[in-house]
Amino acid sequence: MEMFTWLDKPMSGMTFLNMALGAVIVLGFILGVVTYTIYFERKVIGWMQWRIGPNRVGPLGLFQTIADVLKLLIKEDIVPAKADRTMFLIAPIIAFFPSFMVLAVIPFSATHIFTAASNVGVIYYIALSALTIIGVVLGGWASNNKYALIGGMRSAAQMISYEVPLAMSLLAVVLMSGSMNLVEIVEAQKNFPYVWYIVPQFFGFIIFIISATAELNRTPFDLPEAESELVAGYFTEYSGFRFAFYMLAEYVYVFAMSALATTMYFGGWEGPFLPGWLWFAIKVSAFIFFFFWVRATMPRIRTDQLLSFSWKVLIPLALLNLVATAVVMTLV
Amino acid sequence: MFSGFAITGQSVAFFLISLFVIACGVLLLSLRKVMYMAMAIGGVFIGVAAVFLMLEAEFLAFIQVLLYAGAITIMLLFAIMLTRHDEVEMPQKLTAHPVWAAIGAAGLGFIVLWAVKFSGVKWPTPSAESPWQGEDNVKLIGESLFNQYVIPFELVSVVLIVALVGAITLAKKEEE
Numbered sequence: 083m084e085m086f087t088w089l090d091k092p093m094s095g096m097t098f099l100n101m102a103l104g105a106v107i108v109l110g111f112i113l114g115v116v117t118y119t120i121y122f123e124r125k126v127i128g129w130m131q132w133r134i135g136p137n138r139v140g141p142l143g144l145f146q147t148i149a150d151v152l153k154l155l156i157k158e159d160i161v162p163a164k165a166d167r168t169m170f171l172i173a174p175i176i177a178f179f180p181s182f183m184v185l186a187v188i189p190f191s192a193t194h195i196f197t198a199a200s201n202v203g204v205i206y207y208i209a210l211s212a213l214t215i216i217g218v219v220l221g222g223w224a225s226n227n228k229y230a231l232i233g234g235m236r237s238a239a240q241m242i243s244y245e246v247p248l249a250m251s252l253l254a255v256v257l258m259s260g261s262m263n264l265v266e267i268v269e270a271q272k273n274f275p276y277v278w279y280i281v282p283q284f285f286g287f288i289i290f291i292i293s294a295t296a297e298l299n300r301t302p303f304d305l306p307e308a309e310s311e312l313v314a315g316y317f318t319e320y321s322g323f324r325f326a327f328y329m330l331a332e333y334v335y336v337f338a339m340s341a342l343a344t345t346m347y348f349g350g351w352e353g354p355f356l357p358g359w360l361w362f363a364i365k366v367s368a369f370i371f372f373f374f375w376v377r378a379t380m381p382r383i384r385t386d387q388l389l390s391f392s393w394k395v396l397i398p399l400a401l402l403n404l405v406a407t408a409v410v411m412t413l414v
Numbered sequence: 415m416f417s418g419f420a421i422t423g424q425s426v427a428f429f430l431i432s433l434f435v436i437a438c439g440v441l442l443l444s445l446r447k448v449m450y451m452a453m454a455i456g457g458v459f460i461g462v463a464a465v466f467l468m469l470e471a472e473f474l475a476f477i478q479v480l481l482y483a484g485a486i487t488i489m490l491l492f493a494i495m496l497t498r499h500d501e502v503e504m505p506q507k508l509t510a511h512p513v514w515a516a517i518g519a520a521g522l523g524f525i526v527l528w529a530v531k532f533s534g535v536k537w538p539t540p541s542a543e544s545p546w547q548g549e550d551n552v553k554l555i556g557e558s559l560f561n562q563y564v565i566p567f568e569l570v571s572v573v574l575i576v577a578l579v580g581a582i583t584l585a586k587k588e589e590e
Contacts, residue, residue, distance in 0.1 A: 169449065201472060201551070205476045205477065209483075212480055216488060216491070220449075231495075235495070
Protein backbone atom coordinates (compact mmCIF):
# COMPACT_ATOMS: atom_id res chain seq x y z
CA MET A 83 0.00 0.00 0.00
CA GLU A 84 2.91 2.30 0.78
CA MET A 85 3.94 2.35 -2.88
CA PHE A 86 0.65 3.95 -3.92
CA THR A 87 0.92 7.02 -1.71
CA TRP A 88 2.89 9.69 -3.51
CA LEU A 89 2.00 12.78 -1.52
CA ASP A 90 5.53 13.63 -0.37
CA LYS A 91 7.80 11.55 -2.53
CA PRO A 92 10.28 12.92 -5.05
CA MET A 93 9.47 12.23 -8.69
CA SER A 94 11.83 9.39 -9.55
CA GLY A 95 11.63 6.57 -12.05
CA MET A 96 10.21 4.24 -9.41
CA THR A 97 7.54 6.71 -8.30
CA PHE A 98 6.58 7.25 -11.91
CA LEU A 99 6.25 3.51 -12.45
CA ASN A 100 4.10 3.23 -9.33
CA MET A 101 1.93 6.09 -10.56
CA ALA A 102 1.40 4.39 -13.92
CA LEU A 103 0.59 1.13 -12.15
CA GLY A 104 -1.76 3.01 -9.80
CA ALA A 105 -3.57 4.57 -12.78
CA VAL A 106 -4.12 1.11 -14.27
CA ILE A 107 -5.48 -0.16 -10.96
CA VAL A 108 -7.83 2.83 -10.65
CA LEU A 109 -9.00 2.25 -14.23
CA GLY A 110 -9.77 -1.39 -13.47
CA PHE A 111 -11.49 -0.38 -10.25
CA ILE A 112 -13.61 2.27 -11.94
CA LEU A 113 -14.65 -0.16 -14.69
CA GLY A 114 -15.87 -2.52 -11.99
CA VAL A 115 -17.67 0.30 -10.18
CA VAL A 116 -19.35 1.45 -13.39
CA THR A 117 -20.41 -2.10 -14.27
CA TYR A 118 -22.17 -2.56 -10.96
CA THR A 119 -23.48 1.02 -10.89
CA ILE A 120 -25.41 0.25 -14.06
CA TYR A 121 -26.69 -3.02 -12.56
CA PHE A 122 -27.63 -1.18 -9.38
CA GLU A 123 -29.44 1.52 -11.36
CA ARG A 124 -31.53 -1.00 -13.26
CA LYS A 125 -32.35 -2.92 -10.10
CA VAL A 126 -33.24 0.19 -8.08
CA ILE A 127 -35.41 1.69 -10.79
CA GLY A 128 -37.01 -1.70 -11.39
CA TRP A 129 -37.78 -1.96 -7.69
CA MET A 130 -39.23 1.57 -7.60
CA GLN A 131 -41.41 0.84 -10.64
CA TRP A 132 -42.66 -2.45 -9.25
CA ARG A 133 -40.62 -4.55 -11.66
CA ILE A 134 -37.90 -7.13 -11.05
CA GLY A 135 -35.10 -5.72 -13.18
CA PRO A 136 -32.33 -7.84 -14.70
CA ASN A 137 -32.43 -11.37 -13.25
CA ARG A 138 -31.44 -13.78 -16.03
CA VAL A 139 -27.67 -13.67 -16.49
CA GLY A 140 -25.92 -15.10 -13.46
CA PRO A 141 -27.31 -15.25 -9.89
CA LEU A 142 -29.69 -12.28 -9.33
CA GLY A 143 -28.70 -11.04 -12.80
CA LEU A 144 -25.28 -10.01 -11.51
CA PHE A 145 -23.57 -10.69 -14.85
CA GLN A 146 -26.12 -8.77 -16.92
CA THR A 147 -23.96 -5.65 -17.39
CA ILE A 148 -20.87 -7.70 -18.19
CA ALA A 149 -22.83 -9.47 -20.91
CA ASP A 150 -24.09 -6.10 -22.21
CA VAL A 151 -20.58 -4.63 -22.34
CA LEU A 152 -19.26 -7.75 -24.06
CA LYS A 153 -22.00 -7.41 -26.65
CA LEU A 154 -21.05 -3.76 -27.26
CA LEU A 155 -17.38 -4.63 -27.63
CA ILE A 156 -17.89 -7.26 -30.32
CA LYS A 157 -20.42 -5.21 -32.28
CA GLU A 158 -19.50 -3.64 -35.60
CA ASP A 159 -18.18 -0.08 -35.29
CA ILE A 160 -20.47 1.74 -37.71
CA VAL A 161 -19.57 5.16 -39.11
CA PRO A 162 -22.41 6.81 -41.06
CA ALA A 163 -21.57 7.59 -44.69
CA LYS A 164 -22.30 11.32 -44.40
CA ALA A 165 -20.53 11.75 -41.06
CA ASP A 166 -17.25 13.59 -40.62
CA ARG A 167 -15.15 10.47 -40.18
CA THR A 168 -12.14 11.71 -38.19
CA MET A 169 -14.15 13.77 -35.73
CA PHE A 170 -16.74 11.02 -35.38
CA LEU A 171 -14.01 8.59 -34.35
CA ILE A 172 -12.16 10.79 -31.85
CA ALA A 173 -15.13 12.52 -30.17
CA PRO A 174 -15.91 9.67 -27.69
CA ILE A 175 -12.25 9.59 -26.68
CA ILE A 176 -12.25 13.34 -25.98
CA ALA A 177 -15.40 12.86 -23.92
CA PHE A 178 -14.05 9.98 -21.85
CA PHE A 179 -10.49 11.16 -21.22
CA PRO A 180 -11.26 13.96 -18.72
CA SER A 181 -13.84 11.87 -16.86
CA PHE A 182 -11.10 9.45 -15.88
CA MET A 183 -8.55 12.18 -15.20
CA VAL A 184 -10.69 13.94 -12.58
CA LEU A 185 -10.42 10.87 -10.35
CA ALA A 186 -6.77 11.78 -9.71
CA VAL A 187 -7.62 14.36 -7.04
CA ILE A 188 -10.30 12.38 -5.19
CA PRO A 189 -9.08 11.34 -1.72
CA PHE A 190 -10.33 7.76 -1.50
CA SER A 191 -9.14 6.87 1.99
CA ALA A 192 -7.47 8.14 5.14
CA THR A 193 -4.07 6.83 4.02
CA HIS A 194 -4.16 9.06 0.94
CA ILE A 195 -3.88 6.18 -1.43
CA PHE A 196 -4.06 6.95 -5.18
CA THR A 197 -4.45 10.65 -4.46
CA ALA A 198 -2.72 13.64 -6.00
CA ALA A 199 -3.09 16.19 -3.22
CA SER A 200 -3.00 19.04 -5.70
CA ASN A 201 -3.33 22.50 -4.18
CA VAL A 202 -5.82 23.35 -6.95
CA GLY A 203 -7.92 20.17 -6.66
CA VAL A 204 -11.32 21.88 -6.91
CA ILE A 205 -10.36 23.92 -9.98
CA TYR A 206 -8.76 20.85 -11.52
CA TYR A 207 -12.02 18.95 -11.27
CA ILE A 208 -14.12 21.76 -12.71
CA ALA A 209 -11.65 22.59 -15.50
CA LEU A 210 -11.29 19.03 -16.71
CA SER A 211 -14.97 18.20 -16.53
CA ALA A 212 -15.52 21.18 -18.85
CA LEU A 213 -13.45 19.43 -21.52
CA THR A 214 -15.98 16.61 -21.80
CA ILE A 215 -18.46 19.08 -23.30
CA ILE A 216 -16.17 19.43 -26.34
CA GLY A 217 -16.37 15.69 -26.95
CA VAL A 218 -20.15 15.77 -26.64
CA VAL A 219 -20.62 18.74 -29.00
CA LEU A 220 -18.14 17.30 -31.47
CA GLY A 221 -19.84 13.89 -31.46
CA GLY A 222 -23.20 15.55 -32.08
CA TRP A 223 -21.83 17.67 -34.89
CA ALA A 224 -19.80 14.95 -36.59
CA SER A 225 -22.77 12.57 -36.75
CA ASN A 226 -24.40 14.86 -39.31
CA ASN A 227 -27.83 14.07 -37.92
CA LYS A 228 -30.33 16.62 -36.69
CA TYR A 229 -31.18 14.82 -33.45
CA ALA A 230 -27.52 14.40 -32.62
CA LEU A 231 -26.79 18.04 -33.40
CA ILE A 232 -29.69 19.31 -31.28
CA GLY A 233 -28.65 16.98 -28.47
CA GLY A 234 -25.05 18.18 -28.62
CA MET A 235 -26.07 21.85 -28.63
CA ARG A 236 -28.45 21.38 -25.72
CA SER A 237 -25.85 19.50 -23.79
CA ALA A 238 -23.26 22.23 -24.25
CA ALA A 239 -25.67 25.02 -23.30
CA GLN A 240 -26.85 23.11 -20.27
CA MET A 241 -23.45 22.01 -18.99
CA ILE A 242 -21.90 25.46 -19.39
CA SER A 243 -24.82 27.15 -17.62
CA TYR A 244 -24.91 24.75 -14.69
CA GLU A 245 -21.17 24.69 -14.27
CA VAL A 246 -21.28 28.26 -12.96
CA PRO A 247 -23.56 27.65 -9.92
CA LEU A 248 -21.74 24.36 -9.31
CA ALA A 249 -18.38 26.11 -9.11
CA MET A 250 -19.78 28.95 -7.00
CA SER A 251 -21.36 26.62 -4.45
CA LEU A 252 -18.03 24.78 -4.18
CA LEU A 253 -16.25 28.11 -3.70
CA ALA A 254 -18.20 28.68 -0.50
CA VAL A 255 -16.76 25.43 0.88
CA VAL A 256 -13.29 26.49 -0.27
CA LEU A 257 -13.84 29.74 1.58
CA MET A 258 -14.69 27.88 4.80
CA SER A 259 -11.79 25.44 4.66
CA GLY A 260 -9.27 27.96 3.33
CA SER A 261 -7.91 25.51 0.77
CA MET A 262 -8.65 24.13 -2.67
CA ASN A 263 -6.85 20.92 -1.84
CA LEU A 264 -9.45 18.16 -1.46
CA VAL A 265 -7.30 16.34 1.11
CA GLU A 266 -7.09 19.47 3.24
CA ILE A 267 -10.82 20.09 2.87
CA VAL A 268 -11.47 16.67 4.40
CA GLU A 269 -8.95 17.39 7.17
CA ALA A 270 -10.58 20.77 7.85
CA GLN A 271 -13.90 19.07 8.54
CA LYS A 272 -12.34 17.29 11.51
CA ASN A 273 -11.42 20.56 13.23
CA PHE A 274 -13.49 22.75 15.47
CA PRO A 275 -17.06 22.86 15.25
CA TYR A 276 -16.67 19.10 14.40
CA VAL A 277 -19.44 19.06 11.85
CA TRP A 278 -19.28 18.28 8.18
CA TYR A 279 -19.77 21.19 5.83
CA ILE A 280 -23.28 19.99 5.02
CA VAL A 281 -24.44 21.74 8.21
CA PRO A 282 -23.06 25.28 7.72
CA GLN A 283 -23.33 25.00 3.94
CA PHE A 284 -26.74 23.37 3.68
CA PHE A 285 -28.02 26.05 1.33
CA GLY A 286 -24.92 25.74 -0.84
CA PHE A 287 -25.34 21.97 -0.86
CA ILE A 288 -28.87 22.25 -2.29
CA ILE A 289 -27.53 24.43 -5.12
CA PHE A 290 -24.67 22.00 -5.59
CA ILE A 291 -26.81 18.90 -5.85
CA ILE A 292 -29.21 20.52 -8.35
CA SER A 293 -26.36 21.73 -10.56
CA ALA A 294 -24.59 18.38 -10.20
CA THR A 295 -27.67 16.54 -11.48
CA ALA A 296 -27.77 18.93 -14.44
CA GLU A 297 -24.03 18.52 -15.08
CA LEU A 298 -24.46 14.77 -15.19
CA ASN A 299 -27.32 15.08 -17.70
CA ARG A 300 -29.51 12.94 -15.49
CA THR A 301 -33.27 13.18 -15.11
CA PRO A 302 -34.88 15.70 -14.52
CA PHE A 303 -32.18 17.42 -16.61
CA ASP A 304 -31.68 14.72 -19.26
CA LEU A 305 -32.72 16.99 -22.14
CA PRO A 306 -29.58 16.30 -24.21
CA GLU A 307 -30.59 12.68 -24.59
CA ALA A 308 -34.35 12.95 -24.13
CA GLU A 309 -35.46 9.66 -25.70
CA SER A 310 -39.01 10.77 -26.37
CA GLU A 311 -38.00 13.73 -28.52
CA LEU A 312 -34.39 13.27 -29.64
CA VAL A 313 -34.02 9.47 -30.04
CA ALA A 314 -30.81 9.43 -27.95
CA GLY A 315 -29.38 12.92 -28.39
CA TYR A 316 -25.74 13.36 -29.23
CA PHE A 317 -24.88 9.66 -29.46
CA THR A 318 -27.80 8.65 -31.70
CA GLU A 319 -25.44 7.53 -34.48
CA TYR A 320 -22.94 5.74 -32.29
CA SER A 321 -22.75 2.00 -31.88
CA GLY A 322 -20.40 -0.61 -30.51
CA PHE A 323 -17.59 0.41 -28.25
CA ARG A 324 -17.72 4.13 -29.14
CA PHE A 325 -21.24 4.16 -27.73
CA ALA A 326 -19.84 2.30 -24.72
CA PHE A 327 -17.25 5.06 -24.31
CA TYR A 328 -19.94 7.73 -24.02
CA MET A 329 -21.90 5.66 -21.53
CA LEU A 330 -18.71 4.94 -19.59
CA ALA A 331 -17.87 8.66 -19.41
CA GLU A 332 -21.36 9.36 -18.11
CA TYR A 333 -21.22 6.75 -15.36
CA VAL A 334 -17.65 7.61 -14.37
CA TYR A 335 -18.92 11.15 -13.85
CA VAL A 336 -21.75 9.86 -11.67
CA PHE A 337 -19.13 8.21 -9.47
CA ALA A 338 -16.77 11.20 -9.59
CA MET A 339 -19.51 13.71 -8.78
CA SER A 340 -20.69 11.58 -5.86
CA ALA A 341 -17.10 11.37 -4.64
CA LEU A 342 -16.74 15.14 -4.95
CA ALA A 343 -19.96 15.76 -3.02
CA THR A 344 -18.82 13.31 -0.34
CA THR A 345 -15.47 15.05 -0.04
CA MET A 346 -16.76 18.60 -0.05
CA TYR A 347 -19.86 18.28 2.10
CA PHE A 348 -19.81 14.96 3.95
CA GLY A 349 -16.30 14.72 5.33
CA GLY A 350 -14.90 12.29 2.76
CA TRP A 351 -13.37 9.22 4.38
CA GLU A 352 -14.10 10.58 7.84
CA GLY A 353 -16.35 8.73 10.28
CA PRO A 354 -16.37 6.74 13.53
CA PHE A 355 -15.59 3.00 14.04
CA LEU A 356 -15.30 1.85 10.43
CA PRO A 357 -12.13 2.26 8.32
CA GLY A 358 -11.88 5.32 6.08
CA TRP A 359 -12.30 3.64 2.69
CA LEU A 360 -15.49 1.95 3.89
CA TRP A 361 -16.98 5.25 5.04
CA PHE A 362 -16.07 6.72 1.68
CA ALA A 363 -17.72 3.83 -0.16
CA ILE A 364 -20.87 4.11 1.97
CA LYS A 365 -21.26 7.85 1.38
CA VAL A 366 -20.56 7.60 -2.33
CA SER A 367 -23.06 4.75 -2.70
CA ALA A 368 -25.65 6.84 -0.90
CA PHE A 369 -25.13 9.66 -3.40
CA ILE A 370 -25.31 7.30 -6.37
CA PHE A 371 -28.54 5.89 -4.96
CA PHE A 372 -29.85 9.44 -4.59
CA PHE A 373 -29.24 10.19 -8.28
CA PHE A 374 -31.14 7.02 -9.27
CA TRP A 375 -33.93 7.79 -6.87
CA VAL A 376 -34.37 11.26 -8.41
CA ARG A 377 -34.36 9.70 -11.87
CA ALA A 378 -37.16 7.35 -10.94
CA THR A 379 -39.19 10.11 -9.28
CA MET A 380 -39.02 13.30 -11.34
CA PRO A 381 -40.39 14.10 -14.81
CA ARG A 382 -38.18 15.93 -17.29
CA ILE A 383 -37.91 19.72 -17.08
CA ARG A 384 -38.93 21.78 -20.15
CA THR A 385 -36.25 23.18 -22.46
CA ASP A 386 -37.43 26.78 -22.15
CA GLN A 387 -37.32 26.58 -18.34
CA LEU A 388 -33.91 24.95 -18.20
CA LEU A 389 -31.50 27.78 -18.92
CA SER A 390 -33.47 30.57 -17.25
CA PHE A 391 -33.62 28.45 -14.10
CA SER A 392 -29.85 28.32 -13.97
CA TRP A 393 -29.15 31.96 -14.85
CA LYS A 394 -32.02 33.62 -13.01
CA VAL A 395 -32.43 31.42 -9.93
CA LEU A 396 -29.40 29.27 -9.17
CA ILE A 397 -26.60 31.72 -9.99
CA PRO A 398 -28.01 34.63 -7.92
CA LEU A 399 -28.66 32.24 -5.03
CA ALA A 400 -25.14 30.82 -5.29
CA LEU A 401 -23.70 34.35 -5.32
CA LEU A 402 -25.80 35.24 -2.29
CA ASN A 403 -24.57 32.11 -0.52
CA LEU A 404 -20.97 32.98 -1.35
CA VAL A 405 -21.28 36.55 -0.06
CA ALA A 406 -23.11 35.44 3.09
CA THR A 407 -20.42 32.83 3.79
CA ALA A 408 -17.70 35.44 3.30
CA VAL A 409 -19.44 37.88 5.68
CA VAL A 410 -19.98 35.23 8.36
CA MET A 411 -16.39 34.01 8.00
CA THR A 412 -15.09 37.57 8.53
CA LEU A 413 -17.29 38.23 11.56
CA VAL A 414 -16.75 34.92 13.35
CA MET B 415 26.94 28.01 -27.43
CA PHE B 416 24.51 25.96 -25.38
CA SER B 417 26.90 24.83 -22.71
CA GLY B 418 25.30 23.84 -19.45
CA PHE B 419 22.28 22.33 -21.16
CA ALA B 420 21.43 19.11 -19.37
CA ILE B 421 18.96 16.49 -20.51
CA THR B 422 16.60 16.03 -17.59
CA GLY B 423 13.04 14.76 -17.39
CA GLN B 424 11.93 18.36 -17.29
CA SER B 425 13.70 19.44 -20.47
CA VAL B 426 12.48 16.36 -22.34
CA ALA B 427 8.93 17.12 -21.23
CA PHE B 428 9.38 20.74 -22.26
CA PHE B 429 10.48 19.79 -25.76
CA LEU B 430 7.66 17.29 -26.18
CA ILE B 431 5.09 19.85 -25.04
CA SER B 432 6.59 22.53 -27.30
CA LEU B 433 6.47 20.14 -30.22
CA PHE B 434 2.80 19.47 -29.47
CA VAL B 435 1.96 23.19 -29.23
CA ILE B 436 3.84 24.03 -32.44
CA ALA B 437 2.28 21.08 -34.26
CA CYS B 438 -1.21 22.24 -33.21
CA GLY B 439 -0.37 25.79 -34.30
CA VAL B 440 0.81 24.62 -37.71
CA LEU B 441 -2.28 22.43 -38.07
CA LEU B 442 -4.46 25.43 -37.22
CA LEU B 443 -2.98 27.27 -40.20
CA SER B 444 -2.84 24.40 -42.63
CA LEU B 445 -6.16 22.62 -42.03
CA ARG B 446 -8.96 23.59 -44.38
CA LYS B 447 -12.09 22.82 -42.35
CA VAL B 448 -13.05 25.38 -39.70
CA MET B 449 -14.18 22.70 -37.23
CA TYR B 450 -10.74 21.09 -37.36
CA MET B 451 -9.14 24.50 -36.84
CA ALA B 452 -11.18 24.99 -33.67
CA MET B 453 -9.91 21.62 -32.37
CA ALA B 454 -6.32 22.55 -33.22
CA ILE B 455 -6.59 25.78 -31.26
CA GLY B 456 -7.97 23.76 -28.34
CA GLY B 457 -4.79 21.67 -28.53
CA VAL B 458 -2.66 24.83 -28.42
CA PHE B 459 -4.49 25.99 -25.28
CA ILE B 460 -3.97 22.66 -23.53
CA GLY B 461 -0.30 22.60 -24.47
CA VAL B 462 0.22 26.07 -23.07
CA ALA B 463 -1.49 24.96 -19.86
CA ALA B 464 1.02 22.11 -19.67
CA VAL B 465 3.87 24.63 -19.97
CA PHE B 466 2.38 26.61 -17.07
CA LEU B 467 2.18 23.38 -15.10
CA MET B 468 5.87 22.75 -15.70
CA LEU B 469 6.62 26.23 -14.35
CA GLU B 470 4.75 25.24 -11.16
CA ALA B 471 1.94 27.71 -11.85
CA GLU B 472 -0.85 25.19 -11.21
CA PHE B 473 -3.53 27.79 -10.63
CA LEU B 474 -2.80 29.55 -13.91
CA ALA B 475 -2.60 26.20 -15.74
CA PHE B 476 -6.03 25.00 -14.69
CA ILE B 477 -7.64 28.41 -15.15
CA GLN B 478 -6.19 28.25 -18.67
CA VAL B 479 -7.80 24.83 -19.20
CA LEU B 480 -11.11 26.01 -17.72
CA LEU B 481 -11.40 29.27 -19.66
CA TYR B 482 -9.50 28.71 -22.90
CA ALA B 483 -9.56 24.96 -23.57
CA GLY B 484 -13.04 24.61 -22.08
CA ALA B 485 -15.12 27.74 -22.49
CA ILE B 486 -13.52 29.57 -25.43
CA THR B 487 -13.16 26.48 -27.60
CA ILE B 488 -16.83 25.67 -27.03
CA MET B 489 -17.78 29.27 -27.86
CA LEU B 490 -15.81 28.86 -31.11
CA LEU B 491 -17.63 25.60 -31.87
CA PHE B 492 -20.97 27.29 -31.21
CA ALA B 493 -20.11 30.24 -33.42
CA ILE B 494 -19.05 27.90 -36.21
CA MET B 495 -22.14 25.73 -35.95
CA LEU B 496 -24.52 28.67 -35.87
CA THR B 497 -23.00 30.09 -39.05
CA ARG B 498 -21.74 27.95 -41.93
CA HIS B 499 -20.46 24.86 -40.19
CA ASP B 500 -19.28 23.09 -43.34
CA GLU B 501 -17.15 26.01 -44.45
CA VAL B 502 -13.98 24.90 -46.27
CA GLU B 503 -11.20 27.28 -47.17
CA MET B 504 -10.15 27.29 -50.82
CA PRO B 505 -6.50 26.46 -51.47
CA GLN B 506 -4.67 29.68 -52.28
CA LYS B 507 -2.70 30.60 -55.36
CA LEU B 508 1.06 30.29 -55.16
CA THR B 509 2.73 33.64 -54.47
CA ALA B 510 5.98 34.93 -53.03
CA HIS B 511 4.19 35.54 -49.73
CA PRO B 512 5.35 32.35 -47.91
CA VAL B 513 8.99 33.16 -48.72
CA TRP B 514 8.79 36.56 -47.06
CA ALA B 515 6.90 35.03 -44.14
CA ALA B 516 9.60 32.39 -43.65
CA ILE B 517 12.36 35.03 -43.78
CA GLY B 518 10.46 37.19 -41.29
CA ALA B 519 9.85 34.28 -38.90
CA ALA B 520 13.47 33.14 -39.02
CA GLY B 521 14.63 36.71 -38.42
CA LEU B 522 12.36 37.06 -35.41
CA GLY B 523 13.67 33.75 -34.10
CA PHE B 524 17.26 34.97 -34.38
CA ILE B 525 16.45 38.25 -32.64
CA VAL B 526 14.80 36.38 -29.74
CA LEU B 527 17.72 33.96 -29.52
CA TRP B 528 20.20 36.84 -29.49
CA ALA B 529 18.23 38.72 -26.84
CA VAL B 530 17.98 35.65 -24.61
CA LYS B 531 21.46 34.21 -25.02
CA PHE B 532 23.99 36.76 -26.24
CA SER B 533 22.87 40.25 -25.32
CA GLY B 534 24.11 39.89 -21.77
CA VAL B 535 20.73 40.22 -20.04
CA LYS B 536 20.79 38.83 -16.51
CA TRP B 537 17.85 36.51 -15.91
CA PRO B 538 16.76 35.80 -12.36
CA THR B 539 17.56 32.28 -11.22
CA PRO B 540 15.57 30.36 -8.62
CA SER B 541 17.33 30.12 -5.30
CA ALA B 542 16.57 28.38 -2.06
CA GLU B 543 16.35 31.63 -0.09
CA SER B 544 13.62 33.11 -2.28
CA PRO B 545 10.94 34.28 0.17
CA TRP B 546 8.16 32.42 -1.63
CA GLN B 547 9.96 29.16 -2.26
CA GLY B 548 7.66 26.20 -1.69
CA GLU B 549 4.62 28.25 -0.76
CA ASP B 550 1.10 27.59 -1.98
CA ASN B 551 0.82 29.80 -5.06
CA VAL B 552 -2.99 29.90 -4.92
CA LYS B 553 -2.74 31.66 -1.58
CA LEU B 554 -0.06 34.05 -2.83
CA ILE B 555 -2.08 34.98 -5.91
CA GLY B 556 -5.15 35.59 -3.77
CA GLU B 557 -3.25 37.71 -1.28
CA SER B 558 -1.58 39.93 -3.85
CA LEU B 559 -4.78 40.24 -5.89
CA PHE B 560 -6.90 41.33 -2.96
CA ASN B 561 -4.35 43.37 -1.01
CA GLN B 562 -1.88 45.11 -3.24
CA TYR B 563 -3.77 45.09 -6.52
CA VAL B 564 -7.37 45.23 -5.34
CA ILE B 565 -8.26 48.49 -7.10
CA PRO B 566 -6.86 47.59 -10.55
CA PHE B 567 -8.48 44.16 -10.16
CA GLU B 568 -11.91 45.64 -9.46
CA LEU B 569 -11.48 48.19 -12.27
CA VAL B 570 -10.69 45.41 -14.73
CA SER B 571 -13.80 43.50 -13.69
CA VAL B 572 -15.90 46.64 -14.23
CA VAL B 573 -14.37 47.08 -17.69
CA LEU B 574 -15.16 43.45 -18.53
CA ILE B 575 -18.78 43.84 -17.40
CA VAL B 576 -19.13 47.01 -19.47
CA ALA B 577 -17.73 45.19 -22.51
CA LEU B 578 -20.12 42.29 -21.99
CA VAL B 579 -23.22 44.43 -21.57
CA GLY B 580 -22.11 46.66 -24.43
CA ALA B 581 -21.73 43.69 -26.77
CA ILE B 582 -25.22 42.46 -25.90
CA THR B 583 -26.71 45.95 -26.42
CA LEU B 584 -25.03 46.31 -29.82
CA ALA B 585 -26.15 42.86 -30.92
CA LYS B 586 -29.72 43.63 -29.84
CA LYS B 587 -29.73 46.91 -31.76
CA GLU B 588 -28.57 45.19 -34.93
CA GLU B 589 -31.29 42.59 -34.57
CA GLU B 590 -33.96 45.30 -34.63
